[in-house]
Amino acid sequence: MAYPVWQSGTLYQPGDIVVPITAPSPTATSVENGEFTDGANNWDFTGSAFYSEHVSKGGWRTYVELPGNQAGGGALNQTKLVVPVGKKITAACLIDQGASVAGATRGWVEVHWFSASNVLLRIDKGNQVDSGSGGAVHRSTCEAICPEGAAYCRAGIELWSVADHNHAIWGGNLWVEGTFAGLPADLAYKAVQPESGFSDASEPAWPPVLGQQVVDNEVTWEAIAATRVVWTAEPLYISGDTEPEWPEEEGGMVKDGTVTLRAVSRRVEDPNCPNTKIVAIAASKVFCGDDDIVRYSATVNPLDWSTDNDAGYLPTGLQNYGANPVTAMGLYRGNLIVFNAEAFQLWQVDEDPANMALLDALPMGSTQHHAIAPVSNDLFFLASQGVRTVGIAASSTNFQAGDVGMPIDPLVQEAMAAGSEPLALYYPAMGQYWLVFNSYGHWEGEMWIPGTAQVFVYSMTRMGQVGAWSRYTFPYAIDDWAIAGDLLYLRSGDFIHRVGEAAGDEIGIQRDGWTFEVVPFEGLIQWPWLEFGQPGVTKMLYGFDIVGQGRVSVSFGIDQSNGGLFTPGYTVPADTVPGMVIPMPLAAPSLSVKLTYDGSEPWQWNALGLYLQDLRGMS
The missing domain is CATH 2.60.120.260 (Galactose-binding domain-like)
Incomplete structure (x- = not known):
């Protein structure tokens, strides 16, 4: 209801209510002298x-x-x-x-x-x-x-x-x-003096706080909350105290408190959806391999696979090298690339099916859909021989040319022969392509043998320079991955791990329950056996220098015919160039150098210098 406005020189009875002409000053919104800048005042x-x-x-x-x-x-x-x-x-x-x-x-x-x-x-x-x-x-x-x-x-x-x-x-x-800068609940003022009295000629200083009073000539006003209509919301549908017995058939009904629930299918019900796992998203459509063709959904509607002139299929089986079923798909420079065991086809895709067209087809295939990853302006994929890129493989029309994956082809082929399905990702924040091969955990009697992951990592360098491969060994199998911001997250079973420069390896041990320990992981750099000159001639090594960062242990391989016999590790400073050469007297026809960083601090290797000479053979 509306209250009358205060008036000067007016006779007010006890219980009369007015609203002020001039609103009270806003209340404080912060503590005064909260940082003691004015000493102990307030x-x-x-x-x-x-x-x-x-x-x-x-x-x-x-x-x-x-x-x-x-x-x-x-x-x-x-x-x-x-x-x-x-x-x-x-x-x-x-x-x-x-x-x-x-x-x-x-x-x-x-x-x-x-x-x-x-x-x-x-x-x-x-x-x-x-x-x-x-x-x-x-x-x-x-x-x-x-x-x-x-x-x-x-x-x-x-x-x-x-x-x-x-x-x-x-x-x-x-x-x-969270304080209130104005008047709480629309203040009004009630006359609380015992008898009727006249107001003053000028408006009083109205108090801004509920319950506070002010004297107005013969009238005493008390701040009250103005009458309001308060609505209370009550829910119409309330679930029960316990979880209901959910129906397992589509359309089944169950009552849960005052709510009746019906089971619905979460699948795409369109009969033209192939429901295979070979999927790519491009041009606001979902593309899905279906034997020797590639079907696609309607634009921005993955539930619709049938609407004419919107959904449809790419006739990959009617083109060159299309006889085999589709086994992998990805995106290459905005176009859809479709692989089978024999070759790949490059298709221009568009929201309008009339603008889709075959751009190229080359006899270079892949059967590993999850090993495909777009990297910078190229596409990395896994062929039978190893990791290849579309840019280099397409220009050479074969897998034997000098592609990025050739240095590790024997290692990748060995991992593929073990039967593990590979998983690939591109980590933009680090400029790295990861190729993961898992060895899953298993029970041996009453002992649980945890799984591991062998990851081949290709690190991109600055424009125009060649990248480099590294091999990481994780103490758990990697089931999936996700990137959030600049961070890479890995899933292993029920556990989520974050990849970071400052972290170590998180080792999980299952006994009565899971216990975890974070330990530094080693970095290992090893050269192949090098002749350093004429093969079969003994070389005399008398010292070496190393340039880098971090604690490092150096050992030398001296007999490649004896299982790769190495000297014990010799811990040296990270940078040995200042001062004398580090002495290491050894004689062998070929040598291999192994650098081991213990991982207790950030490390980096820049250069290694060996000081040696040939020894002439005896006549």
């Missing part, structure tokens, strides 16, 4: 706490102190903060425990709720900071809901100490958010 100190300027670690200044051997104390800011009933306020402060041991001192933020007559109704406390020795500063935060009958609140800092502890604790930097 603060009330309790117990043994007092105002003190203390410089914490990092230059942060705190201003309320509780000395050692004192039970407790605090500081309550005098600012009255208005919060509508049922709404939330957040208060926070910083606590510095100084040299206190963990648990000996505590500090936290508090919110005190008061009625209109300044009676304390409730105290809400934030999290206790009880561990921060050595100068570490921690935050205490409190989220409080305004209770019924509260007119305002005040925020403060409370400190506590055990009786026999000699070290002080400090608090400061108090702040709040």
Whole structure:
């Protein structure tokens, strides 16, 4: 209902209600002098706490102190903060425990709720900071809901100490958010004087807080909440207390509380959808291999595979090298590339089927759909011989030319022969192509043998330079991957792992339950057996130098006919160029060098120099 506006010189009866001509000043939205920039002004100190300027670690200044051997104390800011009933306020402060041991001192933020007559109704406390020795500063935060009958609140800092502890604790930097900057609940003002009286000639300074009063000549006005219509929402459909017995047939019904649920299929029901796992997304359509053709959905509607002039299929089986079933698909420079065991076809795709066309077909095939990954402006795929790229393979029309994967062809062929289905990804933040071969965990008697993953990683270098291959061994099988921002996440069973430069290997051990341990992983660089001159002639190595970063152990292979016999590891500085040559007297017809980095710190290899000479054969 509408209330009359206050008028000057008017006779008001007890119980009359008016609204002001001039609205009250907005209430405070933040504590005054919360950072003690004005000393102890606007603060009330309790117990043994007092105002003190203390410089914490990092230059942060705190201003309320509780000395050692004192039970407790605090500081309550005098600012009255208005919060509508049922709404939330957040208060926070910083606590510095100084040299206190963990648990000996505590500090936290508090919110005190008061009625209109300044009676304390409730105290809400934030999290206790009880561990921060050595100068570490921690935050205490409190989220409080305004209770019924509260007119305002005040925020403060409370400190506590055990009786026999000699070290002080400090608090400061108090702040709040969620306060109400105007009038709570549309204030009106009710006459509460015992008898009728006349108002003054000028409007009083209306109080902005519920329950506060102001004298207006012979009338006393009290701030009240104006009458409002309050709507209460009640849900029409409420589930039951326990999970229902779900029907397993499509269309089956079950009652759950006041809700009736029907089972629906989550599959694409269009009969033209092939429902195979060889899938690619391009031109706002889903492309799916279907024997020797490739079907595609309607534009932006993967449920529709039948609409004329929108959904349809690419007749790959009617083109060159199309006799075999489709086994892999990917995107190459915006076009769809379709592989079978014999060759690939390159198709231009478009939202309009009339604009789709065959661009090229070459006899270079692949059967590994999950090993395809677009990398920069090219497409990496796995052929029977190893990793190849469309750009190089297409220009040479064969798999024998110098492609990126040829240095590791024997290793990849060995991994493929083991029967593991490969998984590939491109990690843009690191400029790396990953090819994963898994060895899955299994039981041997009562012992669980965990799975592992062998990952061949091709790291892209700057424009115009050749990339390099590395081999990683993970202590778990990699089932899937995802990229979020600049981070790569790997899934292994029920566990999710994040790949990062600062992390080590997370080793999981299953006994009664799972336990985990993060350990540094080694880096290994090994050269093949090198003749360093005429084959079969003994060479005399008398020293070496290495340039790089990180702790490294160097060993030398001296007998390739004896299973690759190596010398014991010799730990040297990361950079040995300054000073004398590192002595290493060895004699052998061929040598192999092995560098082992223990992984306890970031490492990098730049160069290795060997000092040797041929020894002439005996006549």
